[in-house]
Amino acid sequence: MKKPCTPRALYLRKKRNGKIKVLCLQVAVLAVFLGAWEFLTQVRLVDAFFVSSPSRILIKLGQLFRQDFMPHIGITLLECILGFVISTIAGFLAAVALWWSDTLRRVLDPYIVVLNSLPKIALGPIIIIWVGAGMKSIIMMTFLICIVVTVISMLQSFLACDKNKVFLMQSMGASKLQIFYKLVLPNAVPELISVLKINIGLAWVGTIMGEYIMSSAGLGHLIIYGGQVFQIDLVMASIVVLCVLAGLMYFLIARLEKFFRKRRGGSLQ
Amino acid sequence: MDDILTIENVGLTYQSAAHETEALRDISLRVKEGEFVAIVGPSGCGKTTVLSLAAGLLKPTAGSIRLGGKEITGTSGEVGYMLQSDNLFAWRTILQNVTLGLEVQKKNTPENIEYAKQLLQKYGLGDFIKAHPRQLSGGMRQRAALIRTLAFRPKLLLLDEPFSALDFQTRLSVCDDVYAIIREEKKTALLVTHDISEAVSLADRIVVLSARPATVKRIYTLDIDRPTPLKRREDPAFSGWFDKVWKEVGA
Numbered sequence: 001m002k003k004p005c006t007p008r009a010l011y012l013r014k015k016r017n018g019k020i021k022v023l024c025l026q027v028a029v030l031a032v033f034l035g036a037w038e039f040l041t042q043v044r045l046v047d048a049f050f051v052s053s054p055s056r057i058l059i060k061l062g063q064l065f066r067q068d069f070m071p072h073i074g075i076t077l078l079e080c081i082l083g084f085v086i087s088t089i090a091g092f093l094a095a096v097a098l099w100w101s102d103t104l105r106r107v108l109d110p111y112i113v114v115l116n117s118l119p120k121i122a123l124g125p126i127i128i129i130w131v132g133a134g135m136k137s138i139i140m141m142t143f144l145i146c147i148v149v150t151v152i153s154m155l156q157s158f159l160a161c162d163k164n165k166v167f168l169m170q171s172m173g174a175s176k177l178q179i180f181y182k183l184v185l186p187n188a189v190p191e192l193i194s195v196l197k198i199n200i201g202l203a204w205v206g207t208i209m210g211e212y213i214m215s216s217a218g219l220g221h222l223i224i225y226g227g228q229v230f231q232i233d234l235v236m237a238s239i240v241v242l243c244v245l246a247g248l249m250y251f252l253i254a255r256l257e258k259f260f261r262k263r264r265g266g267s268l269q
Numbered sequence: 270m271d272d273i274l275t276i277e278n279v280g281l282t283y284q285s286a287a288h289e290t291e292a293l294r295d296i297s298l299r300v301k302e303g304e305f306v307a308i309v310g311p312s313g314c315g316k317t318t319v320l321s322l323a324a325g326l327l328k329p330t331a332g333s334i335r336l337g338g339k340e341i342t343g344t345s346g347e348v349g350y351m352l353q354s355d356n357l358f359a360w361r362t363i364l365q366n367v368t369l370g371l372e373v374q375k376k377n378t379p380e381n382i383e384y385a386k387q388l389l390q391k392y393g394l395g396d397f398i399k400a401h402p403r404q405l406s407g408g409m410r411q412r413a414a415l416i417r418t419l420a421f422r423p424k425l426l427l428l429d430e431p432f433s434a435l436d437f438q439t440r441l442s443v444c445d446d447v448y449a450i451i452r453e454e455k456k457t458a459l460l461v462t463h464d465i466s467e468a469v470s471l472a473d474r475i476v477v478l479s480a481r482p483a484t485v486k487r488i489y490t491l492d493i494d495r496p497t498p499l500k501r502r503e504d505p506a507f508s509g510w511f512d513k514v515w516k517e518v519g520a
């Protein structure tokens with residue numbers, strides 16, 4: 001086998017080795033954590049009844065999947081995705097409107113500030129009364145938690161556009177619409193992607209919180225129920241599934257980021 | 270020859286919550302077709318304001334401005350504005366940046382895009398058509414910015430301190446490039462700068478503005494007959510002109 005020794009090859013090899021090293025360490029951290037957890041419960045230094053254990057979680061997961069786990073997962077996932085998508089789209093449209101009209105922005109500014117600092121969970125009872133307990137109200141809760149932050153951050157990213165670039169486009173005779181979709185929007189893409197990342201986290205918060213207070217199905221419901229009947233295994237198993245789902249959704253957004261990065265010749269900025 | 274730009278007794282006062290600022294007072298100036306006119310003046314006197322008026326980004330509070338005989342009422346896309354920073358869009362390739370004006374004005378026909386490509390080829394950016402701005406040096410980016418303003422064939426080029434973000438060496442060579450391009454394409458240009466040597470090396474005429482509120486203090490018609498800015502800088506007459514303008518700006 002030939003070993004290329006150009007600086008480039010060396011650099012690439014070093015980089016790949018670095019990547020492999022990090023990945024190994026990441027796996028090791030997880031293995032040590034799970035191993036210690038399992039060991040401590042096996043030797044009964046800590047009580048698996050209170051803290052569960054990896055093996056018990058696995059067994060519980062097996063049980064759950066043979067019973068009616070899928071519908072619970074499906075409901076939570078659907079609530080989260082719908083809440084996320086609706087709030088992202090609505091938030092985007094609202095941010096565009098606020099960017100478009102200075103008057104609208106100035107009129108609504110104090111309301112947005114107040115809404116932003118309001119803990120949305122406080123609206124739980126009202127939501128239940130208005131739309132009833134169930135999927136709709138949970139999507140509503142998710143929506144409320146996501147929307148304000150979405151509007152504020154997206155608007156912020158639109159307004160951050162360089163004034164000189166706007167002048168440049170105006171001097172070319174560009175309309176406001178053209179300035180928006182040829183300059184302001186593509187300029188905001190990196191921030192928009194961070195908003196999506198933050199939002200996906202918030203959507204999970206909204207969904208699970210919503211399920212805590214007003215649901216009879218879903219992972220959040222299972223967690224609360226498991227806590228009430230002291231089935232820590234059930235709680236942990238549900239949390240594991242949550243982690244996997246949240247991770248997957250984050251991964252999808254990271255792919256989106258990669259897509260834009262590629263299209264822009266290697267950098268988002 | 271015909272006037273491209275006619276500024277007649279123009280005044281401009283900025284209004285803001287705290288106070289009003291009279292930036293321009295009774296400015297009159299004509300730019301003929303094919304001319305290269307430089308505006309110099311103390312910093313903050315209102316040089317950029319003159320260009321903003323010519324671009325239709327601002328409306329004069331007194332007097333009138335005409336572009337090619339027509340009163341300027343707003344932005345029309347008939348002027349090409351080039352600023353201190355190149356303002357290339359990072360997410361667009363060089364070709365896409367250069368054709369921005371064509372796109373905006375819905376003139377992105379194959380012929381016009383071909384013209385933009387030819388300009389890039391001709392002025393040494395042919396290999397970078399598909400590159401992104403960050404892959405180019407400062408001087409190349411400024412050249413791309415100029416080609417962007419040329420691509421939609423504006424009647425008039427407005428250059429607002431287009432070289433001041435570049436280091437000295439690059440500035441001299443980009444200055445040469447830009448001058449060559451503008452001459453070669455037979456464009457009319459109005460340049461704002463606070464660098465007097467730059468004005469003397471580039472312009473056919475130099476307009477000296479007074480401190481704020483800016484009035485036209487004096488207009489010099491230069492007679493250094495040299496083909497490039499660098500050659501002009503080497504001309505014996507250069508320092509004489511420099512001193513004259515410099516004294517007038519400072520006086």
Ligand SMILES: Nc1ncnc2c1ncn2[C@@H]1O[C@H](COP(=O)(O)OP(=O)(O)OP(=O)(O)O)[C@@H](O)[C@H]1O
Pocket residue numbers: 283284285290292311312313314315316317318319463481
């Ligand atoms: N939008 C504005 N509102 C209020 N005042 C302004 C505005 N723009 C510029 N001015 C003021 O008008 C005056 C002229 O500004 P201008 O930018 O035209 O000067 P300039 O000669 O280009 O300055 P510089 O040499 O710094 O580029 C300055 O005193 C500035 O503070």
Ligand SMILES: [Mg+2]
Pocket residue numbers: 316317318429
């Ligand atoms: Mg200025």
